[in-house]
Amino acid sequence: MQDTWILDRNLTHWPTFINIQNNQYLLLNSFISNGCWDIEKLNTVFSKHLVKLILKIPIWNNREADSVVLKTKFSGKSITALAYEASLNHKEEVVHWKWFKKLKLKPKIEFFWWRLCYDAIPSNTFLFKRKLSNCSGCPRGCGEDEDNNHLVGSCSKIKKVIDLLNGWGFKMPRFHDFEDCLESLKNDVGTNLLFGNIFCNMVFLVWKSRCKFIHDKYEDSDNYIAANAISFAVRSNFIHLQSENWGANQLLLNSTWHPPPTGWIKINIDAALKRNHLAGMGGVIRDDKGRFLMAFGNKSLHWDISHLELMAVLDLKKLVKDWMMEAQGVIVEGDNLNIIKLLNNAVKEWKVSKNIDENLAFLLEFKQVVFSHSLRNGNKLADICANLALVRSFLWEDLHDAMIPPSFLYCLKEECDALGLL
Incomplete structure (x- = not known):
């Protein structure tokens, strides 16, 4: 009665009929016959709703012991994350991430910005401080330390891509300070999510291009970075082009129901x-x-x-x-x-x-x-x-x-x- 084996509750907590008269000492294997559930015996003890649930529980005859399954599936969290959450009982999130999540970045870009916020990007300044590099400057020859301030605004590559985006009609700001950048992105959450998303994508792609320059001796073009920064934002539920079948008048407005394409x-x-x-x-x-x-x-x-x-x-x-x-x-x-x-x-x-x-x-x-x-x-x-x-x-x-x-x-x-x- 006290064991949890039907979903996530023991029998004493199920809000349904259970006949325990003369059956209070039954064990689980009492309801199993020849490797299968004994439906007749289940019906004598449990209500039809519980019997229906019990019959969905698989019995693996080739296993020597019961196995543990996740209580909550499809939550998007790892087992470690679920265990940590349960132990701390909803610990308060890091301040930045209370609003940063609303930018709807791709996971790898969101992770990049998380590392950027915690100074965990292996830039030349990061490596120099740990005596892993002899130079702290930007590898593109900008003449400045490659710190967070440089990565989000002072780098010559960032400036070129911003100029290109502004030429395409996107009013992208320039920053010389990382904290000012975060404050501006925070304001974009309430006013202009699309531009905030594009900016974060651009900084990530400029960093990836920098890594190619270090390891492969070539960089992505400014046009490539700008176009992909916009493309990533389009795929992040700002503009809902789900399929090549949509026409120009069939953009999905997910704040209300919208009909499908013709046919x-x-x-x-x-x-x-x-x-x-x-x-x-x-x-x-x-x-x-x-x-x-x-x-x-x-x-x-x-x-x-x-x-x-x-x-x-x-x-x-x-x-x-x-x-x-x-x-x-x-x-x-x-x-x-x-x-x-x-x-x-x-x-x-x-x-x-x-x-x-x-x-x-x-x-x-x-x-x-x-x-x-x-x-x-x-x-x-x-x-x-x-x-x-x-x-x-x-x-x-x-x-x-x-x-x-x-x-x-x-x-x-x-x-x-x-x-x-x-």
């Missing part, structure tokens, strides 16, 4: 979770004119919201219809960025190795599949479906269904009116 359908999915582990997964399917095609919701019990959103995608397998195959493509959109990245990586891996998880194999039946991230404001209908699924499972294929609540219809009309659809 495509869009499936928005979401999940809801209560503190008592009652869970709901739901979604809505619409065409390129915003017209309702289908809505669904599945009631469940779980504890991990990210895993629930992945399950919402996997449950689409049960809803696939022949008319969906006739669409030019399908966009699956959700507001959990980690899950969207996971699914995009799975598709990329399939394109390279032709191997894909069997649970995702049904996606190959569509002509094209794109996974897209949306903010919560662009995923309102799916959120309504997920919360309705907390009460009961449902499937709506017609707007005249008497079970559809007014809140769903009002939100559908509101989003269509805002975009001039229908």
Whole structure:
């Protein structure tokens, strides 16, 4: 009763029916027969919801002992990070990173700036202070120490790239002090995220070019650095060009729902979770004119919201219809960025190795599949479906269904009116 073996709770903490009369001394292996769960015995002790969860727990007969699994999956954190977080119970973040995360930099660029903030970049000044180099100056011959102030503004290469970007219409500032640079970037978080992102990308690319100059004796051109600084910003959810199929009038505005390209359908999915582990997964399917095609919701019990959103995608397998195959493509959109990245990586891996998880194999039946991230404001209908699924499972294929609540219809009309659809 006190052991945790069903999800993350022991039996005494599950808010459901358990018949312990005359069974309080049963062991876990009492419910296993011939290497499989004994369904008849499970039904005598547990409610149908718990039995359903227990049957999902795999039994590996070839293992000598139980194995430990992560309590929370798809959080984007390593095991070490999860353990550290649990031990310190949400320790306060470093001051810079409270706002720096909002710049939405690529991970390697964000890590570069983290090292820059902590003076951990192996510049000539860094190496000279540690007696690993005989020179502290810039290798490009700028005549200054290659410190943080130099790396973000005083270097001749930085100045050339900034001049080029300004010539293209981007008003990029020049800095002579690293602290002034950080203060300006902090202000950009509230006013101009795009320019802040471009600037951070540019400093990173100028550093990479410097490393090529040191080790390979050549540098990237100013045009290459400027173009890639903008390109990285474009891919960081500032401008949402998800595919070559988008037209000029089909830029995704992720602050609100937006229809897919002509001939495509869009499936928005979401999940809801209560503190008592009652869970709901739901979604809505619409065409390129915003017209309702289908809505669904599945009631469940779980504890991990990210895993629930992945399950919402996997449950689409049960809803696939022949008319969906006739669409030019399908966009699956959700507001959990980690899950969207996971699914995009799975598709990329399939394109390279032709191997894909069997649970995702049904996606190959569509002509094209794109996974897209949306903010919560662009995923309102799916959120309504997920919360309705907390009460009961449902499937709506017609707007005249008497079970559809007014809140769903009002939100559908509101989003269509805002975009001039229908």
